[in-house]
Amino acid sequence: DARVTQTPRHKVTEMGQEVTMRCQPILGHNTVFWYRQTMMQGLELLAYFRNRAPLDDSGMPKDRFSAEMPDATLATLKIQPSEPRDSAVYFCASAHRGRGETQYFGPGTRLLVL
């Protein structure tokens, strides 16, 4: 049963600390997305990669957020320093360009910054 995995599932941290979230896309998928979901803003695209190259990160605050794909099986999203307004659920999704645009979502990382 292929699925996107994310770690950690929950994270509570204090303002100013670094937060790293990890995502393992579905094997064979070449496109990875990072989303943030809040009650007020809904689901927002932060960044996405194709074949490990960043294609769009316009939705991401550049001063504190960074996203990378060290290899095809791992995507990371870092926040440094974290702020209370970063509290949200962060979803990773993957897709295969060439087999339609269907995105499959991971279970999410629920982040609370105190």
Added chain:
Amino acid sequence: QKEVEQNSGPLSVPEGAIASLNCTYSDRVSQSFFWYRQYSGKSPELIMSIYSNGDKEDGRFTAQLNKASQYVSLLIRDSQPSDSATYLCAVNLGDAGNMLTFGGGTRLMVKP
């Protein structure tokens, strides 16, 4: 103006009724349309995708697309309490590769 619009609801229907969820989008060249269901505290899961004008049926679900009017809808027949969730409309706007723009979602409540 948001690019993908949905009524936030809640939309309340009795069990066994048809639930009708609507979505409008701004970009005339959009080609791909998706409906995701999200239960509280869970991640979005794909229900339907539709690419051509008309209806597409899958079990109790029917997606309807009208590109001329720029709307896409989801009908749920014989609604069940387990259908109670937030339904997200997603559109591949223009030539955006795999990128999807999501609406704010419509919360559906099916009452026994």
